[in-house]
Every structure is written in C-alpha cells, then in structure tokens.
Amino acid sequence: MEPLSNKRKVIEDKPLNFLERAYLPAIVQGLATTMKHFFRKPVTIAYPEQKREYSENFRGMHSLKRDENGKERCTACGLCALSCPAEAITMTAAERQKGEENLYREEKYAAVYEINMLRCIFCGLCEEACPKEAIYLDGPHVPSDYLRKDFIYGKDKLVEAPLNQ
Amino acid sequence: MEVADIIIKFVLVVVIFAISLVIAMYSTYAERKIAAFFQDRIGPNRAGPWGIFQPLADGGKMFLKEEIIPTNSNTFLFIAGPSLAILTACIGSAVIPWGQQLVIGKYTIPLQVTDINVGVLYIFGVVSLGVYGIMIGGWASNNKYSLLGAIRAASQNISYEIAMGLSIIALLMVTGTLSLKEIAAKQHGFWYHGWFTWNFFRQPLGFLLFIVCAFAETNRAPFDLPECETELIGGYHTEYSSMKLGFYLFSEYINMFVSGAVMATLYFGGYNFPFMHYFSGNVLALLGVVALFAKIFFFIFFFMWVRWTLPRFRYDQLMDLGWKILIPLAIANIIITGVWITYL
Numbered sequence: 001m002e003p004l005s006n007k008r009k010v011i012e013d014k015p016l017n018f019l020e021r022a023y024l025p026a027i028v029q030g031l032a033t034t035m036k037h038f039f040r041k042p043v044t045i046a047y048p049e050q051k052r053e054y055s056e057n058f059r060g061m062h063s064l065k066r067d068e069n070g071k072e073r074c075t076a077c078g079l080c081a082l083s084c085p086a087e088a089i090t091m092t093a094a095e096r097q098k099g100e101e102n103l104y105r106e107e108k109y110a111a112v113y114e115i116n117m118l119r120c121i122f123c124g125l126c127e128e129a130c131p132k133e134a135i136y137l138d139g140p141h142v143p144s145d146y147l148r149k150d151f152i153y154g155k156d157k158l159v160e161a162p163l164n165q
Numbered sequence: 166m167e168v169a170d171i172i173i174k175f176v177l178v179v180v181i182f183a184i185s186l187v188i189a190m191y192s193t194y195a196e197r198k199i200a201a202f203f204q205d206r207i208g209p210n211r212a213g214p215w216g217i218f219q220p221l222a223d224g225g226k227m228f229l230k231e232e233i234i235p236t237n238s239n240t241f242l243f244i245a246g247p248s249l250a251i252l253t254a255c256i257g258s259a260v261i262p263w264g265q266q267l268v269i270g271k272y273t274i275p276l277q278v279t280d281i282n283v284g285v286l287y288i289f290g291v292v293s294l295g296v297y298g299i300m301i302g303g304w305a306s307n308n309k310y311s312l313l314g315a316i317r318a319a320s321q322n323i324s325y326e327i328a329m330g331l332s333i334i335a336l337l338m339v340t341g342t343l344s345l346k347e348i349a350a351k352q353h354g355f356w357y358h359g360w361f362t363w364n365f366f367r368q369p370l371g372f373l374l375f376i377v378c379a380f381a382e383t384n385r386a387p388f389d390l391p392e393c394e395t396e397l398i399g400g401y402h403t404e405y406s407s408m409k410l411g412f413y414l415f416s417e418y419i420n421m422f423v424s425g426a427v428m429a430t431l432y433f434g435g436y437n438f439p440f441m442h443y444f445s446g447n448v449l450a451l452l453g454v455v456a457l458f459a460k461i462f463f464f465i466f467f468f469m470w471v472r473w474t475l476p477r478f479r480y481d482q483l484m485d486l487g488w489k490i491l492i493p494l495a496i497a498n499i500i501i502t503g504v505w506i507t508y509l
Binding site for chain 2: 030031033034035037038040042043044046
C-alpha cells in the first residue's frame with residue numbers, strides 16, 4: 001500500500017552490540033538523566049499556601065450581576081434555562097411591587113432562581129443567551145459538599161453582594 | 166579486661182546502635198525527599214521545617230497501627246521473621262572500623278567494636294543470615310504472594326552471594342588480610358608511590374561486581390523482586406502490619422547503611438581521606454569518622470539514585486545476570502588479579 005503520510009519509518013531489528021548488551025553505558029546515561037531532574041525546579045504548587053491562577057476564560061461558579069445602581073439585572077425571561085443543555089436552571093418570575101425599584105431593574109424579576117450545580121456542565125451557554133448581561137460564570141470552583149440538596153444553589157449564593165453606598 | 170574497657174565497649178556499641186537506627190530512620194525521609202527531587206516534586210514538608218520530623222510521624226504511625234497476625238499463620242515464626250531481619254541488620258556493623266583510635270586521658274579508644282581477624286567473613290555470615298528473616302516471614306504468612314516473595318529472596322541471595330564472594334576473593338588477594346581494620350589501614354592516605362591507595366583503583370571490576378551484588382543482597386531496586394509491589398502486592402511482607410512491617414522496612418535501610426559502610430571500607434579507603442597526613446591525634450580520628458560517614462551517605466544516596474532511575478529486572482533476567490555474567494566475570498577478575506600479583 002502507498003504510504004498515506006511521509007511519517008513511515010522502517011524499524012531495523014538488529015542485534016545489540018557489545019556496549020548495548022553490557023548495560024552500563026545505558027545505566028550511566030539514565031543516571032545522568034535523573035540527576036538533571038534532581039536539580040530542576042520542582043513543579044509543585046503547595047496548595048493551601050499557593051494557589052494556581054485561574055485562566056482568563058475559566059468558567060466557574062455562576063453569579064447573578066447587579067447594575068451600576070445595585071439593582072438586580074435578571075428579568076426572569078428564562079432564556080438561560082432554555083439554552084441550558086443540561087437543564088440545570090429553574091426560575092420563578094414575579095412582578096416588581098411599588099417601593100422595590102431600588103432592588104430590581106425591570107418590572108419583572110426572578111423570585112426564585114436555582115442552578116443545580118451537579119447538573120451544570122459549565123458550558124457558558126447561559127451567559128451567551130442572557131440578553132440583560134445578568135449571569136456570568138466568573139466565580140471560583142464550586143466547592144464540595146455532602147448532600148445532593150446542598151448543590152442546588154439559590155439566589156442567596158448566586159446574586160452578587162449588594163454595592164456599599 | 167578492665168572495667169573501663171568494658172564500659173568503653175558498651176558505650177561504643179550503644180552509640181553505633183543509636184547511629185545506625187537514626188540513620189535508618191532518616192534514610193526513609195531521605196528516600197522520600199530524594200525520590201521527590203528526582204521526580205520534580207517537593208516531598209514531605211509538613212512535619213516540622215522541611216518535614217524533618219516526618220520519620221517520627223511515620224514511626225508513631227507504625228506503632229499505633231493495628232497489629233494483625235493472620236489466623237492461619239504460624240504465630241511464632243510470624244513474629245520471629247521481622248525480629249531476625251532487624252537483628253541481623255543491626256549486628257553487621259560490629260566489625261566496621263569507624264575511625265582510628267581516640268585518646269582521652271590515659272585511655273585509648275579504638276573506634277571499632279571488635280577487630281576479629283575474619284571480619285569480612287563475619288559480614289558475609291551476617292548478611293546471609295538476613296535472608297532467613299525474609300524467608301521465615303514469607304513462609305509463616307501462609308500467603309502465596311508472601312511465599313513467592315520469600316522464594317525469590319532466597320534464590321536471589323544465593324545466586325548473588327556467590328558472585329559477591331568471588332569478587333571479594335580478588336580483593337583479599339590484593340590486601341592479604343580478612344581483618345577490616347587492616348584493610349582500612351592499608352589504604353592510608355590517597356596517593357602513594359605513583360598510584361592511588363584505595364582498593365577501588367586496584368579492583369575496579371571487583372568493585373563493580375560487589376556493588377551490583379550489594380544491590381541484590383539488600384533487595385533494593387533494580388533487584389527488589391522479593392517485595393515487587395506490582396507483581397506480588399508487597400512480597401514477603403504482604404501480611405505484615407504495624408511495627409513488624411516497620412521492622413522489615415527498617416532492616417532494609419540498616420542493611421543499606423551497613424553495606425555502604427562495607428563498600429566504603431573495602432574499596433574506598435574507609436576512614437582515610439586525601440591530605441590526611443596534615444592532621445594527627447584525635448582531630449585525625451574524628452575527621453576520619455566524618456570522611457567515612459560522607460562516603461556512606463554517598464553510597465546511600467547512590468542506592469536511592471539508582472532506585473529512581475532503573476526499572477526492575479525480570480526474574481529470569483536477574484538469574485541470567487547473576488549466573489551467566491557476574492560469576493564468570495568474578496572468576497575472570499580473580500585470574501587477572503592473580504596474574505597481576507604474580508608478574509608485576
């Protein structure tokens with residue numbers, strides 16, 4: 001058969017010569033290799049004291065954003081839930097009452113907003129789908145826990161901390 | 166013998182015993198650290214600064230672990246195995262000359278527990294006894310992996326002891342004595358009459374054979390077939406737990422220390438070091454001890470260096486190497502040495 005690439009290499013099965021059979025040159029070579037590693041800088045990151053930097057486009061825990069006046073941006077349109085391939089997002093919409101204008105930006109808001117972190121695959125489609133720039137996956141890792149129910153994150157964990165005025 | 170002599174010997178024995186145990190303890194730490202450095206890691210660094218209390222933590226763990234004796238094992242032999250292993254490992258250091266003599270007041274203290282005139286043979290006897298600890302432990306465990314490990318240990322030791330003995334014979338032809346004290350004394354200094362005084366430079370092939378056999382006798386990689394995690398789980402110590410396991414591991418490190426001391430004494434001048442004629446008296450003796458320990462530490466480091474470089478031999482390759490290569494080479498070495506002594 002014609003070779004499909006030029007990477008084919010013919011391997012000769014020739015018998016070992018005396019130096020190769022004597023092991024020792026190869027052993028010395030191996031010892032030199034390990035000695036090179038002995039003086040190399042360790043690649044370890046000593047975890048609790050040092051932490052590895054997250055990459056710029058790392059997608060971690062979700063956060064629900066506030067606008068420049070500290071009002072929640074989410075209007076509970078449900079596009080994030082619709083775009084979610086893992087069906088991890090559920091929400092209940094509610095109408096903004098009088099006197100709550102400083103809490104929610106639009107007339108409609110998410111009374112309940114839950115993400116099941118065990119279902120979420122951190123694909124980032126929700127932040128792409130959001131028309132209000134309300135959800136971003138800019139947090140750290142989702143921490144471990146003991147019970148499944150504790151992985152369903154509500155607004156208490158998701159919404160950004162209010163602005164200090 | 167005076168009372169003072171007995172006290173001096175007793176103190177010397179206790180000191181050497183303590184030193185071998187402490188060195189064995191810190192060899193475990195050194196092994197882990199050195200393994201880490203060879204693999205671009207940091208190694209244990211939590212217990213104390215740079216992890217220097219790690220051996221204490223490991224020892225404490227060993228003592229506090231549950232002690233399990235398998236129901237179908239032979240209890241007496243099961244306990245005798247590790248005891249014998251650690252006993253034979255500890256008594257080997259008795260004939261090593263750690264240095265020249267110290268003079269304190271009117272007492273002259275030779276830094277050697279006993280200078281028997283068959284010191285080399287004594288070492289060989291003790292080292293061969295070491296395999297019984299492994300064999301008895303492996304047999305008494307009543308576990309097929311342990312038994313396989315024990316059988317391997319036995320056949321490996323028998324094969325390599327022959328080559329080791331033959332390589333030593335050539336050395337003894339050069340030195341003409343079996344006493345380790347005299348062998349060390351004959352390698353005085355470093356350079357004499359246009360050639361090195363250390364036996365390594367008279368017997369390079371002999372040393373090579375000896376160090377290969379020493380690896381096999383101490384069951385270190387690449388000849389660690391008796392333990393061989395990947396094939397035999399733990400080999401002869403599969404069923405062991407708690408401090409009995411600790412004794413097996415400990416005896417391996419003490420064996421490394423002793424065989425390092427033996428190699429340094431036989432081939433690398435023991436307590437001798439270059440430019441030693443500038444010193445005299447107690448200073449010379451103490452510097453000699455330092456020199457010997459530096460050589461021993463280098464050999465321990467070398468043991469570990471090789472462990473993290475070479476993969477384990479297959480069992481038939483091990484036997485091939487022992488019987489078909491090392492023994493013929495050792496015999497050839499004897500003949501060459503004989504010709505050299507006779508005609509030069």
